[in-house]
Amino acid sequence: MSGHNETTTVRRQLGAVLFADVVGYARLMGNDEIDTYSALKSLLEQLETACQAHDGRVVAVRGDGVLALFETATNAVEFGVELHRIAEQSNRARPEDQHLRFRAGVHLGEILVDDRGIHGDNVNIAARLQEIAEPGRVFVSASVYEQIRNRLRFGFEFLGPQMLKNIAEPVAAYCVRSEVAGATMAATRRPEALHAHRPPPGIPSVAVLPFTSLGGEPSDSWFADGLTEDIILNLSKFKNLFVIARNSSFFFKASTKPPQEAARELGVRYVARGSVRRAAARVRIAVELIDAETGRTIWGERYDRNIDDIFAIQDEVTDAIVAATAVLIEAQERKRMAQTAPADLAAYGYVLRGQQYIFRYTRQDNREAQTLYERALARDQDYARASAAISRTMNIDWRYSWAKDAEHALDTALSYAQRAVELDPTDARGFGELGFVHLYRKEHDAAIGAYRRALALNPNDADLLSDYADALAHSGDNQAAIGNLQQAMRLNPYFPDQYLWHLGGAYYNLKQYDAVIDTLTKMNNPTEGQRILAASYAQLGDMDQARNMAARHREAHPNFSLDRWAKVQPDRLEEDTQHFVEGLKKAGF
Incomplete structure (x- = not known):
């Protein structure tokens, strides 16, 4: 040897x-x-x-x-x-x-x-x-x-x-x-923000961490996740409260970090957490609210109820958190918080299961979510939330060319969103989906109006703020777009690349090309930013970098058509589209 x-x-x-x-x-x-x-x-x-x-x-x-x-x-x-x-x-x-x-x-x-x-x-x-x-x-x-x-x-x-x-x-x-398209939509940690310290804002601020599912099958976690999401949604409707977005909160699902550390990372004063045990027709929910500055539990409660009391429990938890954080509730906000419960509890279960899939942003997961939402609507045809959710899956299908018939997907999304807002005019989600459809139908005033209605109903929805900002940029209001995106990033610290893409587009319209480059090089998926980077480098006269980006874009997107892109681009101002086309042509597209 x-x-x-x-x-x-x-x-x-x-x-x-x-x-x-x-x-x-x-x-x-x-x-x-x-x-x-x-x-x-x-x-x-x-x-x-x-x-x-x-x-x-x-x-x-x-x-x-x-x-x-x-x-x-x-x-x-x-x-x-x-x-x-x-x-x-x-x-x-x-x-x-x-x-x-x-x-x-x-x-x-x-x-x-x-x-x-x-x-x-x-x-x-x-x-x-x-x-x-x-x-x-x-x-x-x-x-x-x-x-x-x-x-x-x-x-x-x-x-x-x-x-x-x-x-x-x-x-x-x-x-x-x-599937790179979905990855640009999915929430993600940001390398440059690893050591960032975010001071809490000037108003009461809270993060609701994912509730733990106790006992039963691991696959039952959809119920605990859904309950967490709904409490976040209820709290988000209060304009005097700063609520961390669902996507960022859910990064702590499997984390063993203490609540105070989660609060520091997310930049909030309060953290809510809890557990759920479901058995047949009964549910046991334990919740506590922690003051991150002192580490003390300032409120805690346990609910042992029938499962069909779930909406009453959500309301009670929301009330308690709002009261404990000393938020002033106006009558209008109280009315807005009241959600329309489905007539059939099984329909609610299908919607919660669908939520498990939709945030993964893959073609197959989007299909799974759509199927579950359709089952919910089959159980309760007047369930506004299910109708809005189906509209969202159709919009995602259209956005990433996952639908065989793109125009049909957009038209179907429009009809489901219209139905959702008719059924429940207090639900922001329907108006948000309506805004997206109107934008890509190039109906700018209708899009802006729908987004404003949505944000009046839910001012803490970071994804809505980002989509609204994109509509503002395509409508020529770029400064307002930038402000809304900065607020979205604060509400959702683990924001997806899409926020940066929208921000880069607004800077490009303003001819702030250095800001475009600084923004888009922070994307975790820079192949999706190569087009606008190439145009920005070309406008700055850095032709080596512009051609390099254009060549990489051709390699990653061999079927890209500049003519088709210009037709789909939903700009209100023709000069904005031509300004982008000019940059792309200079870069060699």
């Missing part, structure tokens, strides 16, 4: 390491050992061929795990996404409980190579990223992200620094999504 060690040559090289592992492999083997082994063997052969096609090599197969090495981060990530596609294709011929699904991790750095394989901390980091990855996803380190962020048309969600097993320092990580 010692003689072998003396002749073994160890060298260092830079490489992108991918580690992938089958989810629940022991369970699958326990169910059917021979079938699982045969299916995995066939799948690994396909993956090895695909790996070679991406200029990589499989270094080792460890039971149900694959260790592969690539010269570039680009090839490693492209193979990681392809790996999941191949696995899903293979699963179509297998029962659902026998599906082989992978987790994958990719890291870039110096590795040790000898005739036995590859070794070192950087190999371990890829393996540990795989361990924390969601099934069907690729998690990558920041070193990989920096190499691919402008090259690959994937979506990237920043996950923050992750403590990995047996790795001394935290590793900043990103989740790769094959």
